Amino acid sequence: MTEACNLLGVQPQTIYAYVSRGKLEVMPDPADTRRRLYRAEDVAGLAKRKQAGRKHETLAANTLFGSEPSIPTALCAFSRGRPYYRGRDAVHMARTATLEDAAQLLWAAERTVDFSCSTPMRSGKPGRGAAFAALASLAAAGHSTGGRLTRVLHAEGQGLVGQLANAFGASPGHEPLHLRFAKGWKQSSKVADLLRTALVLLADHELTSSAFVARIAASTGASLPACLLAGLTTLSGPLHGDASGRVRALFSEVERLGEDQVLAHYLSNGLSLAGFGHHLYPDGDPRAAALLALFEPPKVIARFIAKVTKLTGLQPNIDVALAAMVAHHRLPADAAFGLFATARSVGLLAHSLEQLGVAQVIRPRGRYVGPMPEPA
Structure with a gap:
């Protein structure tokens, strides 16, 4: 710790922050379990970026690739190696909470969240194909989020999550989502409780790639289904939610x-x-x-x-x-992604709703590295 602080010129609190944001890899010292070792390459990389200074071009070049985008959020944070939803320990919360409870917390909803959906899935095989097709149809006809009350957007979000669950094979009905998934997949109440735990654990994970994309869409005033579709298509990558x-x-x-x-x-x-x-x-x-x-x-x-x-x-x-x-x-082959996508839709909608409070379009700048433009 002392050596890393000296090399970076920072206090221990900053080292902890680097670790929580994934900038520094840490592992226990085999010789003394009370000590932590920090990856030398990570420390060197941070030191190099600090030396690069804060010149405009350097900052622009490093905003996305040398570091991470930084967007203020009150939704999810990491502390002491655990995720927290609006300050509540997500792992502890998952012992008893439902996805509906997590959504009410993340959306700061005044009313109880209800994902019940009596609309059966359109003909076809349940899975991501049906889910994305349904969302694409809703996005094409969706209304902008501008000028609409938060409670109205919450109601629309509830319907989106409910329909998404149906598309992944949940049984239509008015029960909590984990029970609907268990019924649709012909599982016992014991498995239903396991699904409940998984759904809460997956609801959000701070500013992931999919959350960032959903926020970009929201910043343009896109409809909620469009924001959700943008986030979920990003989530579908094998290096992310799949x-x-x-x-x-x-x-x-x-x-x-x-x-x-x-x-x-x-x-x-x-x-x-x-x-x-x-x-x-x-x-x-x-x-x-x-x-x-x-x-x-x-x-x-x-x-x-x-x-x-x-x-x-x-x-x-x-x-x-x-x-x-x-x-x-022995759940359906695409069940893991279905659970992940349905649960994380709560977080993606939370990020979209939070972004609506920022009256500014997210528009990164490119740093052109191609051939010189031809003379006029």
């Missing part, structure tokens, strides 16, 4: 070839293992730990997780927990 798909493919290899052979192949070739480690949680993703504590993954997957952790030191993140849950309860 990372559990990569984990599912990894688990398929493990079930087919055995954990030892798969692990030996990945480690001997220096390949990264999808779903292990998280830059925001150097001591382990508390969301994954909370979810994995509620069920026993299939034995071969449980052995694989244990061996990866032992050999690499990397803990499973929420994507591993979701994929293991889907495998254990």
Whole structure:
């Protein structure tokens, strides 16, 4: 800690802030568990950026790629290695809360949030195709958010989340979403409670790529379904909300070839293992730990997780927990993404609504690096 502070010229509180925002990777000191070690490359990179100064061109070049976009938000924060929704511990909240409770908190809604939806899904197979098609149709005919009361936007948001859940296979009805998903996927009440926990844990995660995109759309006055569609298409990338798909493919290899052979192949070739480690949680993703504590993954997957952790030191993140849950309860193949997308739609709408209070279009500037313009 002292060495990192001296190299960066900052106080310990700033080091903690760098860690919470993922700018510094930290790990326990094997020789003294009370101490923390900071990745030398991260410290050097931060020091280099500080030396670059705050000149306009340097700042413009680094705003998106040398650092992260910084947007004030009261929705989600990270503290002591845990996520908090408006100051409430999200992991603790997930023990008893429903997604409807999380939405009321994140949206700062005065009334109880109700995602009930009696409209059955249009003909076709449930999944992301149906979900995106439904949202695209609503976005095409949607009204701008400008000049509309917050309670009206809340009501529209409730309908969007309810329809999205239906498109992913939840049963139409007036029950809480986790019960509707369990009914649609023909699962027991015990599994329904597991789905409830997962939905709350996934509701928001600060300024992710998808939240940033949703806020950009909201800043232009786009309709709520358009904001949500923009965020969810970004979420669908395998390096974001569909990372559990990569984990599912990894688990398929493990079930087919055995954990030892798969692990030996990945480690001997220096390949990264999808779903292990998280830059925001150097001591382990508390969301994954909370979810994995509620069920026993299939034995071969449980052995694989244990061996990866032992050999690499990397803990499973929420994507591993979701994929293991889907495998254990034999949920639909796209269930992990369906749960993630439905839950995170609450957060994406919260970010969109929060952005409406900022009367300014988000418009980054490009730094042109092409050939010189031709003379007039």
